Amino acid sequence: MADKIKFGFLLAGGCAGCETALVDISERLVDALDHLEVVFWAPTVADVKYKDLEAMEDGYIDLAFVDGMVRNTENEHTVKVLRQKSKTLVAFGACASLGGIAALGDMHSKKELFDQAYKDTFSTDNPEGILPEPQCLWEGKYDLTLPAFTKRVSTIDQLVDVDYYVGGCPPHHDFIFQLIQAVVSGNLPPKGSWLTSGKAVCDVCKRNPAEHDQQRLPIGEVYRTVEGLPDEDKCLLQQGYICFGPVTQGDCQASCLNVNIPCRGCGGPIPGVRDYGARCVSMVASSLKDDQTAEKLIAKFNDMAKFCYRYSYSSGILNQKLTPGNKA
Amino acid sequence: MKKIEINPMTRLEGHGKIAIFLDENGNVDDAFFQTVEFRGYEKFLQGMPIEEVPRTVSTVCGVCRAVHFLCSMKASDDVYGVAPPSTGRKLRELFYSAHTVEDHTAVLYALGFPDFVVGPDASPAERNLVGLIKAVGAETGKLVLQKRGLAVKIFELLGGKPNHPVAALPGGWSKRINEEERAQIEKWAEELVELGKLTLQVFDDVVLKNPKYMELVTGEMYRVEVGNMATVDEQNRFALYDGTQKAIDAQGNVVGTFRGKEYLDFISERVLPWSYLKFPYNKKLGGWDGIKSGPDTNIYCVGPLARMNVVDSMSTPLAQEHFEKFHDTFGAWPVHYIQAYHWARAIEVLAAAEKCLELSRDPEITGSDIWNQPSSCTGEGVGILEANRGTLVHHYITDDQGIVQNANLIVSTTHNNAPINLAVKTAARHFIQDGNVSEALLNHVEMAFRPYDLCLACATHTVTGGQQPVEVNIYKNSGELYKQMKNF
Numbered sequence: 001m002a003d004k005i006k007f008g009f010l011l012a013g014g015c016a017g018c019e020t021a022l023v024d025i026s027e028r029l030v031d032a033l034d035h036l037e038v039v040f041w042a043p044t045v046a047d048v049k050y051k052d053l054e055a056m057e058d059g060y061i062d063l064a065f066v067d068g069m070v071r072n073t074e075n076e077h078t079v080k081v082l083r084q085k086s087k088t089l090v091a092f093g094a095c096a097s098l099g100g101i102a103a104l105g106d107m108h109s110k111k112e113l114f115d116q117a118y119k120d121t122f123s124t125d126n127p128e129g130i131l132p133e134p135q136c137l138w139e140g141k142y143d144l145t146l147p148a149f150t151k152r153v154s155t156i157d158q159l160v161d162v163d164y165y166v167g168g169c170p171p172h173h174d175f176i177f178q179l180i181q182a183v184v185s186g187n188l189p190p191k192g193s194w195l196t197s198g199k200a201v202c203d204v205c206k207r208n209p210a211e212h213d214q215q216r217l218p219i220g221e222v223y224r225t226v227e228g229l230p231d232e233d234k235c236l237l238q239q240g241y242i243c244f245g246p247v248t249q250g251d252c253q254a255s256c257l258n259v260n261i262p263c264r265g266c267g268g269p270i271p272g273v274r275d276y277g278a279r280c281v282s283m284v285a286s287s288l289k290d291d292q293t294a295e296k297l298i299a300k301f302n303d304m305a306k307f308c309y310r311y312s313y314s315s316g317i318l319n320q321k322l323t324p325g326n327k328a
Numbered sequence: 329m330k331k332i333e334i335n336p337m338t339r340l341e342g343h344g345k346i347a348i349f350l351d352e353n354g355n356v357d358d359a360f361f362q363t364v365e366f367r368g369y370e371k372f373l374q375g376m377p378i379e380e381v382p383r384t385v386s387t388v389c390g391v392c393r394a395v396h397f398l399c400s401m402k403a404s405d406d407v408y409g410v411a412p413p414s415t416g417r418k419l420r421e422l423f424y425s426a427h428t429v430e431d432h433t434a435v436l437y438a439l440g441f442p443d444f445v446v447g448p449d450a451s452p453a454e455r456n457l458v459g460l461i462k463a464v465g466a467e468t469g470k471l472v473l474q475k476r477g478l479a480v481k482i483f484e485l486l487g488g489k490p491n492h493p494v495a496a497l498p499g500g501w502s503k504r505i506n507e508e509e510r511a512q513i514e515k516w517a518e519e520l521v522e523l524g525k526l527t528l529q530v531f532d533d534v535v536l537k538n539p540k541y542m543e544l545v546t547g548e549m550y551r552v553e554v555g556n557m558a559t560v561d562e563q564n565r566f567a568l569y570d571g572t573q574k575a576i577d578a579q580g581n582v583v584g585t586f587r588g589k590e591y592l593d594f595i596s597e598r599v600l601p602w603s604y605l606k607f608p609y610n611k612k613l614g615g616w617d618g619i620k621s622g623p624d625t626n627i628y629c630v631g632p633l634a635r636m637n638v639v640d641s642m643s644t645p646l647a648q649e650h651f652e653k654f655h656d657t658f659g660a661w662p663v664h665y666i667q668a669y670h671w672a673r674a675i676e677v678l679a680a681a682e683k684c685l686e687l688s689r690d691p692e693i694t695g696s697d698i699w700n701q702p703s704s705c706t707g708e709g710v711g712i713l714e715a716n717r718g719t720l721v722h723h724y725i726t727d728d729q730g731i732v733q734n735a736n737l738i739v740s741t742t743h744n745n746a747p748i749n750l751a752v753k754t755a756a757r758h759f760i761q762d763g764n765v766s767e768a769l770l771n772h773v774e775m776a777f778r779p780y781d782l783c784l785a786c787a788t789h790t791v792t793g794g795q796q797p798v799e800v801n802i803y804k805n806s807g808e809l810y811k812q813m814k815n816f
């Protein structure tokens with residue numbers, strides 16, 4: 001057998017769901033480990049510390065995944081170090097590639113976020129209005145430090161060069177297994193690519209009108225999911241339940257649609273789309289029958305930015321315009 | 329003062345570090361467990377329709393991938409003043425039971441067991457899931473992963489996605505199951521019960537039969553005397569999906585019980601500048617008095633060990649046998665030995681698997697009545713869920729359309745913040761003496777937080793309302809403005 005691929009996995013600012021998804025490949029993981037040597041997997045799985053990572057030779061790791069976005073100065077540091085130590089770096093999952101849900105925090109100021117958490121929440125007891133501080137001399141003698149909250153969330157590629165992108169929040173475990181097979185057999189596309197089947201969610205959705213020889217018609221109603229139980233076989237978008245399937249990568253095999261719930265775009269943009277949220281809005285708007293229906297949409301999903309950029313705010317042009325020179 | 333930092337703490341979900349201060353003799357003066365991240369969910373959930381919250385707030389943590397989802401869904405029931413019909417409720421409970429099996433299993437084998445199976449002094453390169461698979465053999469490793477994978481399948485079948493599920497509806501569930509699916513789930517659940525038994529066997533063989541490890545399990549270096557909080561059913565039995573919260577003090581006396589919004593009468597969270605994580609205490613027992621253990625403390629812990637202390641019995645027969653053995657082993661009640669968390673967790677794998685099997689055989693589970701559609705909105709909802717890591721609270725205020733205006737989350741690991749600090753300090757004082765600091769000793773310090781199964785990703789959530797003014801301009805291919813959309 002050829003040498004094992006030296007593999008690393010770093011949790012940056014995410015939720016570790018992408019790592020759980022790798023464990024979810026289940027017994028196939030044991031076979032995968034025949035080909036992968038885990039040299040770093042922190043903080044979640046292995047006891048290798050940041051200093052051990054720093055001590056590795058540059059390019060020591062053959063293949064590294066990062067899940068999570070960059071949310072604080074510690075993430076910035078560890079992502080940069082991992083990049084230096086890795087031949088190939090994959091932004092793995094929606095947070096790493098697009099910003100993910102926590103990037104919605106950027107729609108508020110740091111003050112708003114902190115005041116809510118540490119001062120205004122119902123159960124908080126904070127008579128002196130204390131906030132966590134990057135540097136604190138506790139009781140006058142214990143020097144305690146915390147990483148600082150960065151001004152904005154960034155995707156991994158806004159900080160360092162990224163070789164591949166994978167969508168999904170998290171990527172589906174079956175898709176991950178396919179990826180691992182592709183990696184092991186050296187069957188990867190050119191660097192800079194998204195690792196994806198290239199299909200939209202609609203392409204793999206059993207409800208797709210085209211599957212039933214039907215035409216898509218202009219939509220005359222808009223519903224929130226709380227407003228009715230849709231037909232279990234028909235296209236949700238056609239029934240007025242806003243679904244982002246047409247513009248989203250379908251490597252999940254249309255998971256949400258299997259339980260009668262619309263897609264919210266965690267798979268990331270289909271090829272060729274740069275600004276996912278903007279494309280979402282234009283896709284939805286052009287599907288609506290008339291201005292009246294558009295008004296309904298705006299009334300029902302009042303916070304359009306949080307709706308359409310649910311997983312991709314950091315990578316959106318909207319966000320970029322607000323902060324020129326996001327790249328560190 | 330000399331400072332030693334363990335960074336990052338490893339084998340946990342999220343980011344934390346431990347700072348240990350040594351005096352001039354090289355003994356531990358003090359030690360701190362610090363949570364180093366923060367994300368702000370309590371603010372940015374504001375402006376979202378409440379029914380969109382469960383699938384969104386789920387991303388607070390990707391390991392306990394069902395609990396924020398379920399808890400906010402329960403809050404959304406309250407916001408609309410609707411309870412799910414019996415089948416809808418049972419589907420939720422089945423879903424949660426499957427999650428408990430896979431989550432607890434992952435935590436035990438990937439985060440907890442390596443310290444025992446591979447050994448606390450083993451090389452750090454081996455002391456992990458991969459080393460564990462090597463130690464137990466590929467066949468056993470595969471067997472555990474395969475059976476755990478079946479719980480993930482149940483999760484995905486009912487929840488839609490294998491992580492960050494989507495099938496929540498205020499007042500019910502969006503996916504019904506047919507007889508074929510039920511029969512499949514029943515078969516899988518039978519295997520989950522086997523997984524529960526196997527896991528308890530592993531714990532028995534590796535830990536309980538090893539006198540060296542039993543010294544750690546019943547030793548003072550891993551003892552933290554604080555109060556407990558957990559859910560009980562009407563008969564004071566173990567319950568995960570729903571029930572009443574019960575709090576006991578460090579001596580085991582009942583402090584009180586609460587439901588819904590009454591949580592505010594019991595829980596207060598203190599802010600300290602050196603951690604992003606707040607420090608809850610039981611305010612029925614007095615105001616903030618610092619991070620202290622002992623019979624009179626108002627600090628309390630939650631999670632598997634707290635449940636073993638708070639409930640009178642389990643609700644399923646096989647788990648009950650192990651519950652009795654557990655308490656016979658320790659004698660005094662409540663149990664304050666924190667390595668017992670791992671054992672309690674293993675008992676709960678079996679309890680949850682038994683629950684899956686019971687529900688999969690329930691004739692109602694294939695019913696078609698899964699949703700009570702809301703007809704009005706109350707504007708406020710509290711969800712309390714006995715999450716795998718302990719009591720979880722989600723509280724939302726909405727407008728009359730169910731759009732979130734304010735949110736408060738008290739996460740399981742947050743309740744355990746002060747106890748973890750106590751545990752780390754106690755272990756550090758025991759293991760680090762006369763300036764003797766080795767990697768293995770530091771790992772023994774880390775073994776003081778692993779029982780709590782830290783979910784720092786969770787603990788550092790935090791969300792609020794208010795909307796972002798956005799203007800979206802849509803252009804035709806020709807470049808001409810087609811439509812402008814604004815929300816202000």
Ligand code: SF4
Nearest residue numbers: 014015017093095169
């Ligand atoms: S992409 Fe989703 S699952 Fe992955 S780390 Fe981010 S929030 Fe978690």
Ligand code: SF4
Nearest residue numbers: 202205235236243245
């Ligand atoms: S719009 Fe949604 S429901 Fe319709 S075909 Fe596409 S993915 Fe399926």
Ligand code: SF4
Nearest residue numbers: 252256263264266267
């Ligand atoms: S259907 Fe959409 S939201 Fe659901 S898993 Fe797939 S890409 Fe993600």
